[in-house]
Amino acid sequence: MARVSQAHLDARRRQILDGAALCFARNGFHATSMQDVLKEVDLSAGAVYRYFSGKDELIGAIVGEVLGQVREAFEEAARSTPPPPPDRLVASVLGRVLAAKESLTVDGRPAFPGLVVQVWAETIRNEELSTLLREGYGAVRGAWARIVGEYQDAGMMRPDVPPEQVARTMMAAAMGFIAQQALFGPAPAHDLAAGLRALMSMGDDTGAR
Template sequence: MPRVSDEHLAARRRQILEAARRCFLREGFHNTSMQDVIAEAGLSVGAVYRYFPSKNDLITSIAQSVIGGADDVFAGLARHEPPLPLTEVLERALAFVDSQIGPEGMLPLAIQVWSEAQRDPTLAEFVKDTYTGFRNHFATLARRAVAAGELPSDADPEAVGAALFALVPGYFMQRILTGRPDRHTYLSGVRTLLTHPAP
């Protein structure tokens, strides 16, 4: 029997994940069954269960795909040479968010991941670790901003990083739930806050 190539296995896995993503976006995690995913993928029961023994395995893999792209973007911003001004960092982070908000994007599933993490301890640990990593990228950005003189020398990079990172999910939650504000308006408000701090 010929050996199935790694490329074929990876393509089949992507096929199943894409089918699951469509189902989850359409019906939500709880209203989607493994049979729904199998039908959407157009594969046999055995083919799907070979890659994902349970719906929880599918949800975790979807969560990883939702979050993995963001981690690459935030890590790249934290390593950028020369260091970017913090407003430029936020603008690039929100441009990535905008690319992922639409029907083909991954962020509408992020809200479902957060909800599912409240009841699934394994997923909760994954989400905690991942978002801690995001926050660490922003703390690195704040540390570099202190070194560059953009922030006061006594600024706490951990505190600044946490506040700066919070602006990202704050933006996409508003966009997903209410359709606004647009990126330009949001960034205008952030710049006002950053350049005109309270006395």
């Protein structure tokens, strides 16, 4: 029997993940069955279950992949000295993640933001997914906090605010931007960068509080 190459295995796994993500984005997690996924990817049950045991594992894999992409992008930025300013950094990372998922559409509209919001809601019911999300966001927040430390060391940011607090705030801006896209439609990451840049331009005449 011919040996299946790793490239073939990776491509098959990619096919399953993309098909499942499209099904979830179109109909939601609970209304999507594994049969729907099998139909979408045009594979047998045996071929799909070789990679994933069911819907929960598929959801977890999709979430883990996205969080990994975000974390890697921030960690790459943290290796710059100093890192790009927050407005450019957040927009760059968001733009990269959204571009990687631009082929995921429902009725011609980007489906990824809505899928992200569904994941957030699903964590209320699914403890395993909730744990995965907490760990993933914790890693992203840690990368952000290191970047904030670089800003402060370089004199780019006031030093009296704990990096963890800044990291949470910047993550909130990114998450809110994704939620707005899910609710109100697509918007370029440049809009977020411009808004952050305007907020960053405000002076602080009151000093540290």
